[in-house]
Amino acid sequence: xxxxxxxxxxxxxxxxxxxxxxxxxxxxxxxxxxxxxxxxxxxxxxxxxxxxxxxxxxxxxxxxxxxxxxxxxxxxxxxxxxxxxxxxxxxxxxxxxxxxxxxxxxxxxxxxxxxxxxxxxxxxxxxxxxxxxxxxxxxxxxxxxxxxxxxxxxxxxxxxxxxxxxxxxxxxxxxxxxxxxxxxxxxxxxxxxxxxxxxxxxxxxxxxxxxxxxxxxxxxxxxxxxxxxxxxxxxxxxxxxxxxxxxxxxxxxxxxxxxxxxxxxxxxxxxxxxxxxxxxxxxxxxxxxxxxxxxxxxxxxxxxxxxxxxxxxxxxxxxxxxxxxxxxxxxxxxxxxxxxxxxxxxxxxxxxxxxxxxxxxxxxxxxxxxxxxxxxxxxxxxxxxxxxxxxxxxxxxxxxxxxxxxxxxxxxxxxxxxxxxxxxxxxxxxxxxxxxxxxxxxxxxxxxxxxx
Amino acid sequence: xxxxxxxxxxxxxxxxxxxxxxxxxxxxxxxxxxxxxxxxxxxxxxxxxxxxxxxxxxxxxxxxxxxxxxxxxxxxxxxxxxxxxxxx
Numbered sequence: 001x002x003x004x005x006x007x008x009x010x011x012x013x014x015x016x017x018x019x020x021x022x023x024x025x026x027x028x029x030x031x032x033x034x035x036x037x038x039x040x041x042x043x044x045x046x047x048x049x050x051x052x053x054x055x056x057x058x059x060x061x062x063x064x065x066x067x068x069x070x071x072x073x074x075x076x077x078x079x080x081x082x083x084x085x086x087x088x089x090x091x092x093x094x095x096x097x098x099x100x101x102x103x104x105x106x107x108x109x110x111x112x113x114x115x116x117x118x119x120x121x122x123x124x125x126x127x128x129x130x131x132x133x134x135x136x137x138x139x140x141x142x143x144x145x146x147x148x149x150x151x152x153x154x155x156x157x158x159x160x161x162x163x164x165x166x167x168x169x170x171x172x173x174x175x176x177x178x179x180x181x182x183x184x185x186x187x188x189x190x191x192x193x194x195x196x197x198x199x200x201x202x203x204x205x206x207x208x209x210x211x212x213x214x215x216x217x218x219x220x221x222x223x224x225x226x227x228x229x230x231x232x233x234x235x236x237x238x239x240x241x242x243x244x245x246x247x248x249x250x251x252x253x254x255x256x257x258x259x260x261x262x263x264x265x266x267x268x269x270x271x272x273x274x275x276x277x278x279x280x281x282x283x284x285x286x287x288x289x290x291x292x293x294x295x296x297x298x299x300x301x302x303x304x305x306x307x308x309x310x311x312x313x314x315x316x317x318x319x320x321x322x323x324x325x326x327x328x329x330x331x332x333x334x335x336x337x338x339x340x341x342x343x344x345x346x347x348x349x350x351x352x353x354x355x356x357x358x359x360x361x362x363x364x365x366x367x368x369x370x371x372x373x374x375x376x377x378x379x380x381x382x383x384x385x386x387x388x389x390x391x392x393x394x395x396x397x398x399x400x401x402x403x404x405x406x407x408x409x410x411x412x413x414x415x416x417x418x419x420x421x422x423x424x425x426x427x428x429x430x431x432x433x434x435x436x437x438x439x440x441x442x443x444x445x446x447x448x449x450x451x452x
Numbered sequence: 453x454x455x456x457x458x459x460x461x462x463x464x465x466x467x468x469x470x471x472x473x474x475x476x477x478x479x480x481x482x483x484x485x486x487x488x489x490x491x492x493x494x495x496x497x498x499x500x501x502x503x504x505x506x507x508x509x510x511x512x513x514x515x516x517x518x519x520x521x522x523x524x525x526x527x528x529x530x531x532x533x534x535x536x537x538x539x540x
Binding site: 010017030045054067069104214225238339 | 471481522
């Protein structure tokens with residue numbers, strides 16, 4: 001009874017933790033409340049539920065703390081998506097393991113118990129292996145391009161069908177070996193599911209896997225008849241689902257298209273291979289353009305983060321503001337490698353969050369913007385997404401910077417962006433290209449603006 | 453069992469209600485915070501291990517405890533680091 005009450009307290013804390021995130025100001029307290037709830041729940045479980053093996057459990061917890069805290073403390077903000085993917089994966093694995101262990105412990109399993117067990121094991125193992133592949137892609141330990149296995153689609157269907165069949169078999173025969181086979185099938189399915197997802201679509205994969213782990217944990221709540229696991233897992237499932245949907249909207253594509261799109265032929269038409277002229281400018285040209293503008297929008301992309309140029313960008317913006325230029329940042333929902341990633345990177349560089357604007361804030365007034373400064377972004381300003389139905393990214397909402405009075409495009413080279421699509425904006429007569437490393441160029445720009 | 457289903461359905465609604473109000477700026481902390489919350493599987497892992505009878509259960513349980521702990525502490529610490537930057 002007391003344990004149930006404590007679990008209720010923990011569940012409330014989790015809800016408050018998520019609620020805290022509705023305002024950046026108080027979000028941190030929300031997170032403390034969530035951590036407190038977790039502590040209450042874990043202590044309750046230990047005090048009320050542990051009959052034996054107590055020392056072993058403490059040892060395993062200690063080991064987890066020793067591994068988890070330094071990893072979380074040292075991770076760079078640019079690498080947060082990989083970290084989240086990894087934590088997500090271990091959570092899914094833990095859920096699957098719990099269901100496996102409970103399956104072997106229970107003598108006379110009922111129908112619902114078995115259903116919840118196979119679901120937890122399946123979803124948990126899909127989430128684990130999928131997250132590991134996502135991690136490898138983000139960490140660039142493997143290619144970020146979609147990996148298309150020969151007959152990949154058939155393999156995925158085969159793995160899916162055998163998973164479902166194994167679920168049914170486990171439920172009817174209750175044979176442990178089959179549950180292990182289901183685990184393996186789930187692991188294979190997770191890998192096959194994420195491999196064909198292209199680099200730019202990885203944020204979607206992360207969101208979806210997050211929802212999966214939540215569902216696996218909720219299902220494990222049925223296995224153990226534990227309400228806290230059900231509530232907490234469901235909350236995470238809801239959050240992952242909402243984020244997945246938002247990401248899909250931000251890319252203007254259906255979820256099915258993102259996940260399975262690579263299965264279809266995505267040979268980008270290699271048209272326009274002939275040399276086309278672009279206008280490239282010097283640092284001084286751009287400094288004059290920026291320094292005498294009234295209204296500037298900075299559109300940062302992941303390239304900014306890779307070059308560690310957030311601070312340089314913020315300094316340049318401060319300098320421009322001192323000159324009376326009004327500056328805001330246009331943050332695309334898919335800028336960065338996971339939902340909202342760019343906001344975190346800019347916050348790290350002390351950019352006030354009031355300056356971070358979304359598509360709907362920027363686009364209506366874009367024609368009165370004097371200079372749109374594109375730093376390390378590409379696909380999110382590609383007019384092809386709006387105008388060319390043949391473009392692979394057609395339908396993705398973009399910043400309409402081609403409608404601003406002028407565009408400065410900072411680029412390392414003429415290489416196309418993450419999605420590998422050519423960008424018409426580069427050849428627009430309004431566009432000035434500034435080649436070079438983003439951080440380097442921004443620092444030079446800052447110096448040049450100071451000279452004006 | 454209906455009780456558990458009731459709780460699940462209500463939690464779905466609470467989840468959607470709360471999460472849809474989260475500011476878009478905070479989507480990354482939302483995901484890592486949610487990540488930390490699903491680390492609550494640690495509770496399940498502790499319960500399983502605490503009553504494990506066979507070596508197999510013990511090994512599976514302890515592995516789950518370890519992984520879930522990494523999930524919990526890592527998740528909350530990373531989220532805190534991010535939110536600290538947004539407080540100003």
